[in-house]
Amino acid sequence: MKTLNVLLIEDDMIEVMKLNRATKSLQLNHKIREANNGEEALNLLQQKDNLPDIILLDLNMPKINGIEFLRILKADERLRYIPTIILTTSSNQRDLLECYKIGVSGYVLKPLKYEDYVSKIDKLLAYWSVNELITA
Amino acid sequence: MSKEEIDILKRALAREKASRKVAEEILELKSAELWEANQKLARAYSEVESLLSKTDSQLQGVFETIVDAYVVADINGHIIKMNEATVSLLGLKDVNDSCNLMELVQPSEYNNVYLAFNNIYKYGGSISDLLVNITTKDNRDIIVQINASVIYDNGVPIATQGIVRDITKDKEAEEYLIQSENRLSTLIRNLDSGVLLEDENRKIVLTNNKFCDLFGIPLQPDQLIGADCSNSAEESKNMFVDSKGFISRINEIVEKRELVVGDELKMVNGSILERDYIPVFSDSKYRGHLWSYRDVTLRRKYRHNIEAEREKYRSIIANMHLGLVELDKEERIIMVNQSYLNMSGYSEDELLGKVGKDILLAKADRDMVEERMYERKKGLTNAYEIRVKNKQGERRHWLVSGAPNYNFNGEIIGSIGIVYDITEIKELHLQKENLLLKLEKSNDELQEYAHIVSHDLKSPLRSIDALVQWIKEDNKDKLDDMSLSNIDHIEKTLEKMEQLISDVLEYSSVGSEDKEKTNVNLADLVDGLCQILYIPEHIKVNVVNPLPSVKGDKTKLQQLFQNLMSNAVKFIDKPEGKIEIDVKSERGFYQFSVSDNGIGIEKQYHDKIFKIFHALNKSKDSTGIGLSIVKKIVDLHEGKIWLESEPNKGTTFFFTLKK
Numbered sequence: 001m002k003t004l005n006v007l008l009i010e011d012d013m014i015e016v017m018k019l020n021r022a023t024k025s026l027q028l029n030h031k032i033r034e035a036n037n038g039e040e041a042l043n044l045l046q047q048k049d050n051l052p053d054i055i056l057l058d059l060n061m062p063k064i065n066g067i068e069f070l071r072i073l074k075a076d077e078r079l080r081y082i083p084t085i086i087l088t089t090s091s092n093q094r095d096l097l098e099c100y101k102i103g104v105s106g107y108v109l110k111p112l113k114y115e116d117y118v119s120k121i122d123k124l125l126a127y128w129s130v131n132e133l134i135t136a
Numbered sequence: 137m138s139k140e141e142i143d144i145l146k147r148a149l150a151r152e153k154a155s156r157k158v159a160e161e162i163l164e165l166k167s168a169e170l171w172e173a174n175q176k177l178a179r180a181y182s183e184v185e186s187l188l189s190k191t192d193s194q195l196q197g198v199f200e201t202i203v204d205a206y207v208v209a210d211i212n213g214h215i216i217k218m219n220e221a222t223v224s225l226l227g228l229k230d231v232n233d234s235c236n237l238m239e240l241v242q243p244s245e246y247n248n249v250y251l252a253f254n255n256i257y258k259y260g261g262s263i264s265d266l267l268v269n270i271t272t273k274d275n276r277d278i279i280v281q282i283n284a285s286v287i288y289d290n291g292v293p294i295a296t297q298g299i300v301r302d303i304t305k306d307k308e309a310e311e312y313l314i315q316s317e318n319r320l321s322t323l324i325r326n327l328d329s330g331v332l333l334e335d336e337n338r339k340i341v342l343t344n345n346k347f348c349d350l351f352g353i354p355l356q357p358d359q360l361i362g363a364d365c366s367n368s369a370e371e372s373k374n375m376f377v378d379s380k381g382f383i384s385r386i387n388e389i390v391e392k393r394e395l396v397v398g399d400e401l402k403m404v405n406g407s408i409l410e411r412d413y414i415p416v417f418s419d420s421k422y423r424g425h426l427w428s429y430r431d432v433t434l435r436r437k438y439r440h441n442i443e444a445e446r447e448k449y450r451s452i453i454a455n456m457h458l459g460l461v462e463l464d465k466e467e468r469i470i471m472v473n474q475s476y477l478n479m480s481g482y483s484e485d486e487l488l489g490k491v492g493k494d495i496l497l498a499k500a501d502r503d504m505v506e507e508r509m510y511e512r513k514k515g516l517t518n519a520y521e522i523r524v525k526n527k528q529g530e531r532r533h534w535l536v537s538g539a540p541n542y543n544f545n546g547e548i549i550g551s552i553g554i555v556y557d558i559t560e561i562k563e564l565h566l567q568k569e570n571l572l573l574k575l576e577k578s579n580d581e582l583q584e585y586a587h588i589v590s591h592d593l594k595s596p597l598r599s600i601d602a603l604v605q606w607i608k609e610d611n612k613d614k615l616d617d618m619s620l621s622n623i624d625h626i627e628k629t630l631e632k633m634e635q636l637i638s639d640v641l642e643y644s645s646v647g648s649e650d651k652e653k654t655n656v657n658l659a660d661l662v663d664g665l666c667q668i669l670y671i672p673e674h675i676k677v678n679v680v681n682p683l684p685s686v687k688g689d690k691t692k693l694q695q696l697f698q699n700l701m702s703n704a705v706k707f708i709d710k711p712e713g714k715i716e717i718d719v720k721s722e723r724g725f726y727q728f729s730v731s732d733n734g735i736g737i738e739k740q741y742h743d744k745i746f747k748i749f750h751a752l753n754k755s756k757d758s759t760g761i762g763l764s765i766v767k768k769i770v771d772l773h774e775g776k777i778w779l780e781s782e783p784n785k786g787t788t789f790f791f792t793l794k795k
Binding site for chain 1: 604606631
């Protein structure tokens with residue numbers, strides 16, 4: 001199984017902890033980088049030689065929200081090819097539609113139960129680690 | 137012979153001589169007288185003779201020159217003598233032609249004529265104006281008038297002389313006159329006006345049926361002829377409302393002998409009569425007068441009605457809140473009502489004769505109005521909105537309804553417009569549209585807000601759950617049973633909180649999205665729900681009648697059945713649970729029912745239960761929003777929802793959905 005270079009864009013500190021702890025407890029060796037908001041993420045993505053394999057994106061964020069960030073991403077010649085998976089608590093039909101319209105590779109609802117969360121993350125990362133990805 | 141004797145003889149001779157002398161003298165005298173007389177006689181005779189010849193020649197002249205036919209015939213009717221006029225009248229050859237007059241008489245008249253002549257031969261006298269139909273020698277049927285007298289010889293009638301006149305034409309004219317008189321009198325008799333013709337002595341000459349009707353006279357018009365009218369006014373005065381005035385007016389009219397037309401008389405019985413008086417003059421001498429009476433009650437009433445109607449409409453037009461404007465063919469204003477003046481702000485003087493669209497109409501609408509006016513000139517009626525600027529410079533919205541105006545001959549002479557100021561309505565309309573837009577926007581915002589809030593509320597729940605799990609994991613074997621039980625409570629509370637937030641979000645979402653309604657197969661839908669929903673072993677779900685397809689929002693209809701079914705599951709407290717889903721087809725809608733044999737709901741809560749946050753059982757898995765959502769969905773599908781329930785026995789929810 002491939003080790004993934006994951007960029008998590010999430011403003012909630014505990015959410016970041018959740019992903020880290022989940023991958024750890026799942027004993028996955030994926031490399032997780034965090035950005036607390038869209039701006040920070042865009043800065044990170046400036047390093048064209050160190051682009052992530054996939055992006056996990058929260059929708060509700062201050063400053064640039066998830067959808068705005070997604071638009072910027074998809075407008076970029078290179079960044080548009082990075083699979084972006086939405087990770088959110090919002091089951092808003094409109095958001096879902098909008099995200100797929102702009103172009104996402106997945107839309108995962110954060111469940112209430114932590115154990116359900118771990119299970120979902122396991123499957124998500126497993127799926128992308130068996131996918132062929134465009135690398136720099 | 138003796139002397140004596142001689143003497144005696146001598147003396148006798150002497151006496152004789154003397155006597156003869158006397159006689160001779162007398163004779164001579166008488167003879168002279170006779171001669172005288174003779175002379176006189178001779179003179180007289182010659183006078184008579186000349187007189188006679190003179191008269192005779194005079195007569196001859198008359199005879200020859202007389203225009204009328206003069207004929208002398210013997211007692212058998214043979215013509216002895218005739219003039220030229222007779223020849224041509226009777227169709228003879230010449231004055232010497234022979235002809236028997238009686239042969240010309242038509243057989244039907246023969247007896248009459250014979251008797252008439254026989255009469256004068258026997259008893260004398262003359263025939264005057266005897267009318268006889270004859271057939272002339274040249275076969276013409278004519279009517280002649282004969283005047284004749286007998287010629288006597290020594291007291292014996294020997295001939296008849298007479299004048300014959302052709303009166304065929306006169307007769308025809310007379311008949312024609314009679315006919316036309318008859319016609320006229322029939323006309324007068326049946327005239328719809330009562331007619332009364334009086335002579336100069338106020339005696340009735342002519343009247344008719346209508347007159348008798350109007351005055352209630354129970355006689356035939358003919359029976360009135362000759363009756364005196366000088367007192368009739370007095371007799372009929374009580375038929376009139378103003379009886380005194382009736383009499384004085386008649387007296388006044390009769391006295392003046394001047395034409396009077398259209399006097400109005402109100403009768404006691406409610407009728408109204410119109411009376412004309414026409415004096416009749418012949419050779420500028422007053423000969424009487426003609427009264428004519430017409431019953432104008434209906435016409436008066438009709439006129440009265442028309443006037444009342446006219447007044448009504450005039451008043452409506454004057455007072456209506458609609459502006460009325462009449463335009464001529466050149467679109468110049470001919471007439472406006474008060475409302476139009478109020479609306480436009482102009483005075484009548486400022487508008488009359490002007491072209492309305494030049495004064496009032498907003499430039500932007502000019503082309504449109506010209507198009508409409510063009511249509512109207514072609515006879516079309518139309519209605520449209522225009523923007524105008526009134527005298528105060530305010531912009532107003534008018535609704536105009538226009539129609540072509542026709543004259544009596546059906547020609548278009550202009551148009552009539554009714555104008556209604558809809559500025560306020562228009563503003564309200566705009567306001568409404570703005571409000572709707574705003575509402576839509578704020579609904580949208582609210583929806584967004586609900587999502588954001590629910591996200592923001594849900595996120596911490598996830599964090600708490602994660603943290604609690606970590607505490608549990610990190611302190612495995614260190615936590616006592618009490619702590620583990622408490623942690624369990626935290627987890628349950630989190631779940632409840634999560635459900636609550638989801639329900640609130642769901643409730644606020646119902647009706648926010650207008651999804652296209654599609655045909656939803658409810659049988660499939662309920663089947664599917666039976667698979668998805670958690671239905672404990674002891675509860676049986678039974679669909680009684682096959683469920684139909686209805687038009688609606690599938691997701692919401694699913695939610696509707698899901699909430700009702702899970703509600704039923706939730707409140708079943710019997711060891712053998714029973715949920716029955718049924719449907720009944722009604723006119724225009726289906727009536728569905730979902731019944732359970734659960735704990736039931738007391739009557740007093742039947743209305744309350746559909747209100748948000750009114751859960752009767754604040755149990756661990758009831759947020760009190762489920763039924764509110766159900767009601768909202770039913771409302772959205774224009775249906776009704778109600779329930780029947782008996783505590784401890786069970787509850788049946790009924791709802792209707794349009795077919």
